[in-house]
Amino acid sequence: MISRPLLTWRIALRLLRQDRRSGELHLLGAALVLTVAAITAVGFFTDRVESSMNRQGADLLAADLVLESTTPLPPDYRQRAEGLGLAIAQTIAFRSILMGEGRPQLVEVKAVDSAYPLRGQLRVREAPSGPGTAAADSPPVAIVHSETPGGAEAPSGRAEDLPGGAQTGSSPLAEALTERLTTRGPSPGQVWIESRLLHLLGTELGTTVGLGASHPALGAILGEEPDRAGALFAFAPRVMMNLADLPATGLVTAASRAEYRLLVAGDAGALARFQRQIEPLPANIRLIDSANARPEFATAVERAGRFLHLATLVTLLVAGAAIALASRRFVARQTDAVAILRCLGAPHHLLWRVFVLRLVLFGLFASLVGCLVGWAGQAGLRLVLSDWFPVDLPPPSLTPALAGIATGLVALLGFALPPLLQLAQVTPLRVLRGDLGPARGSALAAVGAAVLALAVLTLWQAQDARLAGWLLLGVAGAIASLAVSVLLLVRLAGGLTGRVRGVWRLGLAGLTRRPAGAVLHITGLGLGILALLLLAVVRVDLLASWQERLPPGAPNQFLINIQPTDVAPLETFLQEAGITVAALHPMIRGRLTAINGKPVEPSDYANPRAQRLAAREFNLSQGAALPQDNRVLAGTWWTEGEGAPPQFSVEMGLAETLGIALGDEITFTVSGRPVAAPVTSLREVQWDSFNVNFFVVSSPVLLATEPATFITSFYLPAAREDLIPELVRRFPSVTLLDVNAILDQVRTVVDRGVMAVEYVFLFTLVAGLLVMFAGIQASLEERRLEHGILRTLGTGRRALLTSLAVEFTAAGLLAGLLASFFAELTGWLLAEQLFGLEFSFNPRLWLIGVLGSGLFIGLAGTLATYPLLIRPPLTTLRAAA
Amino acid sequence: MAVPMAEAVSKAVGLSKHVTGPAGDLTILQGLDLEIQTGEAVAILGASGSGKSTLLGLLAGLDNPSAGQIWLCGQALEGLDEDGRAALRGGRVGFVFQNFQLLPNLTARENILLPLELTGSDEASRRADEALERVGLMARAGHYPRQLSGGEQQRVAIARAYAPWPQVLFADEPTGNLDQATGEQIIDLLLDLRRQTDAALVLVTHDPRLAERCDRRLRMSGGRLEQQS
Known part of the structure; x- marks a missing residue:
């Protein structure tokens, strides 16, 4: 058995x-x-x-431990690490402008010393070594550090050549380059850049670029850096340079906005001793180990x-x-x-x-x-x-x-x-x-x-049960709205059936006689199309509406990192060029450390925004006059001008988020020392004016002596863009932020994100098509018999084909019509209710949504049922019987 | 449950079947008695809609009567649920239908294998081949039903019915869809195999030639059975 x-x-x-x-x-x-x-x-x-x-974790940090600060790290840390026999490396990261043949590019510069990285490897692609190439002058790659400053023994065995130095990569550009792993950054005189920069700059490896006051050569394409994982979603492309070249660029001074890092590696015992020796750390220095590396990311x-x-x-x-x-x-x-x-x-x-x-x-x-x-x-x-x-x-x-x-x-x-x-x-x-x-x-x-x-x-x-519940409800609501609308439209088309003749009637009847099937497959298709159209509305229409909302003549250029010594020459330069600049505002960096004497910790807040604000440094400013676009909502602005006593004015939204009330004494740590004063006014700021504004402003006396850089914004007409290269050349340490370029970059980032979601929704559209095919299959026997009888009665193949085309095109038009309607409705709700933007009707969306869907679904449905038509009527009748 | 007679493979006592349709209650069978002995061939004749197929379904345990009792292969069907009746049919009851009822996507051999496997037979494969050999379709073992003629399909159905050596075989209009010559061949085959296996044969048919070759002929009329000479 x-x-x-x-x-x-x-x-x-x-x-x-x-x-x-x-x-x-x-x-x-x-x-x-x-x-x-x-x-x-x-x-x-x-x-x-x-x-x-x-x-x-170590690879992610390029070290075992990292000390990070927005101000230069005192040499004491370095000396202690070296004293304990630990390997060390230093990096400084900041934003700047890179000048190539095309327009200036905002970049994220990372200056590294010769010991970087202590853990992990850099992956670079460069021209094969040979006379006349930049790589000929570069140091050997794929080497193992044998020595580190201070005589400490560096971790070994961390690097290896790719097998045979094989040619890798897929783009035409990459095919001509050799890919290598290395444990040493660029040598002095050259920079490594991300591949997309090469296209943006319109230049090639080996040529020189302008970085502040210096002109390094483009040595290689940087494919991977161990501690870049934390920089995914990178806003601006990476440029890596040798730390020794940094002074020559003139880009970083004591008050510059930069991220200073000391990388430390070595045996666990020495690391633990080092950590014990340096703790507690001042508020502006953060210790990162593999456990807390980039949790927010x-x-x-x-x-x-x-x-x-x-x-x-x-x-x-x-x-x-x-x-x-x-x-x-x-x-x-x-x-x-x-x-x-x-x-x-x-x-x-x-x-x-x-x-x-x-x-x-x-x-x-x-x-x-x-x-x-x-x-x-x-x-x-x-x-x-x-x-x-x-x-x-x-x-x-x-x-x-x-x-x-x-x-x-x-x-x-x-x-x-x-x-x-x-x-x-x-x-x-x-x-x-x-x-x-x-x-x-x-x-x-x-x-x-x-x-x-x-x-x-x-x-x-x-x-998350709550999120899952809302999502299911949302999708169910969308489906129900679509299904009810489809049913109404199918009924409407049913009324039309009596008024048309011949193949048109046959085609429309095909749709309206099977209402359940029609509702199901049109709803399925409509949902797929709706998802795609909705993203198009967000990506194209909402961003365009926002951009159009900017007042004409609103500042489109920001200058940051202006050194005090550059303030007067810069004002003169802009004045001579006929550019109107409202004011140059001092900017001082400080971390909020106490409110009414009570220390501020991110963990004190439940609100994620409050946690972030409590953890990061603020850009503070000082001034005598209330900035334009600002309105005092509570308290009073200081009226004594330069002689006003120490006090702060805080933006209302920020005060609410952090729980700061009028009259509270708030303490900021600026350059390592506390600066405290009462809050005497709460302001409302019109952020979308694109003028420079600050969350926290002090009376002049409080912050006037702190190291500061200056910031300003101005409107540069498109016809005067030739001024930019000259400005960058004359003031190399100033960072220029082009709002249009930033908006372009924001659009690229958003575009890519939306494209990724659209890519996923393409699967939804195909699923909608499958619902349609399943619907066709379910009605196949019935259709087969119908067609057999009609053909026996003398209806031509062409007429039947037209009736099928009418049926499926009508289904596609209905699905497209409803999807376009709901996409526009959602776009309007988002724009008017959520973002406060004026929403404009987009005829192109309807054109693409309705006609595209009608054509596509008409074609797909007709093709799926076409085999019924090419069989002899007798075979069809026999099979149906 | 008592066994009424050792020789009876199928027995019905006081069998009635009523259905409720749109036109009200309809009586199909009315207090019907029937006994079929081992190895006996019985033909049930009658006009269309006289209840022949209903009787066949009840005797085979495919449906429940409204009243009366049925014994199949010596076991009372009363009290058995559908699974119990299916277990009783497995291997002991064979079926041949007018429209063959072969599984369209299994080959001729696979169609014969299926009931043998359902009985858990270790020799399913050998017995399927034997059955194919007996109906003369060994050469078409790998063919699908759609690749066979009507007569060949019915021969596969007969091989499937006899392969487990059943005690009783129910046939519903087995020649109804076939031409006269093919019908004759099918009748010969059915009766030959009945003799070889000693299975009882219960035939529902319109075909007087087929009925003539059975041991007994019964006519359905007004929901009752009448013996025909």
């Missing part, structure tokens, strides 16, 4: 082979593959980003990843409808076979086990295929987000594949199991009476299982 489990396996496998041959499960498989592909594409990609962040990436994961759930939802539809058809077509099996003596529990096993095996196979598609899909996502993640990412782990398979199985069981289990209830009497179908299962059970599956998956992805 064959054992029961073996029998179950044997029958399940035989039926699966039958399914494969019959193609019954193709649509179900496609929906499942799509769901798993969407989930794993995002999963693999976020996994790569997370692995990049979670690399060994990790949170940001985790949130972005979670958002993308949630976006995939919309695909899952739409694909779920396709799975449910395909399952219903599968069940309908399996009923006879099950009746025979029941007749031959197959017990109910055997069939139940066979169906579950068959479904799980099929689900596993489809999910594996989905994982492969997802693997390919993540490469697309990586490409779309290459600007966000300039560093090379490690390969993904297998965890997302497991998550994808689990998702596939839960979705399959949730959407397909209830109808399949009904199948086991088919009466064997059906073999004698073909009119007896399977017992109709409870619709509540089917919907309940689907909702449960969705809820489980949403909760899993969102990891």
Whole structure:
């Protein structure tokens, strides 16, 4: 006797082979593959980003410990580390302007000494060594440090050549370059830059660029730096230079906005002693080890990843409808076979086990295929987000594949199991009476299982019951609104059917006679199109509205890091050029350390913004007069001019966030010493004027003696852009921020983010198409018979083809119309209610949404049903019979 | 449950079947008694809608009667649920239908294998081949139903019905979809195999030639059975 489990396996496998041959499960498989592909594409990609962040902590820091400050670190720390035999390196990071052949580029400069990095490696691409190339003058790469300042023994064995120094890379540019790993930064006289800068500057490796007062050569392309993982989402491209060249640039002075880092590495005992010796640290110095390296960044990436994961759930939802539809058809077509099996003596529990096993095996196979598609899909996502993640990412782990398979199985069981289990209830009497179908299962059970599956998956992805609940409600609301609108429009089209003739009537009738199917597939498609259009509204229309809102003549250039000695010459320079500058404001950096004598700790606040404000340094200013665009809401502005007693004025929103009240005494630590004074006024600031403004301003006496740089803004007409190179040349230490360029960069960052979400929503659109195909399949037998009869009665193939085109184009137009309407409605709500922007109607969106969808869906639907037309009428009638 | 007679493979006592349709209650079978002995071939004749197929379904345990008792292979069906009846049918009851009822995506051999495997037989493979050999379709073992003619499909169905060596075989209009010559061949095959396996045969048919070759002929009329000479 064959054992029961073996029998179950044997029958399940035989039926699966039958399914494969019959193609019954193709649509179900496609929906499942799509769901798993969407989930794993995002999963693999976020996994790569997370692995990049979670690399060994030491690699992430380029050291074992880092001391970070916004002011130069006292030499004492360095001496202590060296005294304990620890290896050290120094870096200074700041923003500046790099001048190439094209327009000046805002860059993030990192000046490193010859010991950097202490842990991990730099990956660079450079021209093969040879006479006449910049690389010929550069130090040997791929070497191991043998000595560090102070005679300390450096960690060894950290670097290695790539095998054979092979040519790598895929772009034409990269093909001509050699990629190498190295443990030493650029040598004096040259800088390494991120590849996108090469295009932005319009220059090539080997040429020189302007960086402050110096003109270094472009030595290599920087592909990866160990401590850059924390700089993913980098706003401006990276430039790495040798620390020894920094003084010559004139870019960094004591008051400059810069990040000073002392990197320390060595054995654990010495590190612990070092840490004991230096603690407690002053408020402006932060100690970073592998445990607290960039947690805020990790949170940001985790949130972005979670958002993308949630976006995939919309695909899952739409694909779920396709799975449910395909399952219903599968069940309908399996009923006879099950009746025979029941007749031959197959017990109910055997069939139940066979169906579950068959479904799980099929689900596993489809999910594996989905994982492969997802693997390919993540490469697309990586490409779309290459600007966000300039560093090379490690390969993904297998965890997302497991998550994808689990998702596939839960979705399959949730959407397909209830109808399949009904199948086991088919009466064997059906073999004698073909009119007896399977017992109709409870619709509540089917919907309940689907909702449960969705809820489980949403909760899993969102990891937050409240968020998952809102998301499900939101999507359910969107679907319900779409479905009701589709139903109304289908009814409207039904009324139209009587007024048109011939193929038009036939086509419209095809849509309106099957209202349930039409509502389902138009809603599915509409949801996919809506998701894409909505993102287009956010990306294009909202940003454009915001930009248009800027008043004409609003400042479009900011000058920061102006040294006190440059103030008078700069004013003269701008005056001579005919540029009006409102004022140059002093800017002093300070950290809020106490309110009414009580120390301020980020952990005191529940609000994340308050936590960030409490942790970072403020840009403070001082002045006698109330700045323009400011209005005092509480208290009074000091009127004694330069002689006013020490006091602060705080922006109202900030005061509320940090819990500062009028009359409170607040203390800032400026250059390592406390500066305290009472708050005598609370101000409202009109930030979008684009004039320079400050959260906290003091009376002149309080901060006048502190080291300061100056800042100003002005409007530069497009015709006067030639002034910029001259300004940068004359004042090399001044950093120029071009608002238009920044807006361009913001737009690029937003664009890329939206494109990534759009990329995920493309899966939703395909899922919508699958719902349509499932709907077509469900009506195929009926259509086949209709067409057979119509053709027998003499209707031409062309007329039938036109009727199909009319039906599906009408469906596409309806889906596009509703998607455009809801996208515009949401865009309007966001603009007017949330952002306070004036929203303008976008006819292009409607054109693309309605016509594009009509054409695309009309074509896809007609092609899917075309095979019905090429069969002879007799064959069609026989098959239908 | 008492066994009524050792030789009876199928027995019905006081069998009634009523259904409720749109036009009200309808009586299909009314207090019907029937006994079929081992190895016996019985033909049930009657006009369309006379209740022949309903009776066949009830005797095979595919449906529940409104009243009366049925025994199949010596066991009372009363009190058995659908799974219990399925277990009783497995391997002991064979079926042949007018429209063949083969699984379209299994080959001829796989269709025959299925009921053998359901009985848990270790020799399913050998017995399927034997059955194919008996119906003369060994050469078409790997063909799918759509690649076979109507007669060939019915031969596969007969092989599937006899392969587990059942005690009783129910046939519902087995020649109804076939031409006369093919129908004759199918009748020969059905009766030959009945002799070889000693299975009882219960035939529902319109075909008087087929009925003639059975041991007994019964006619359904007004929900009752009448013996025909």
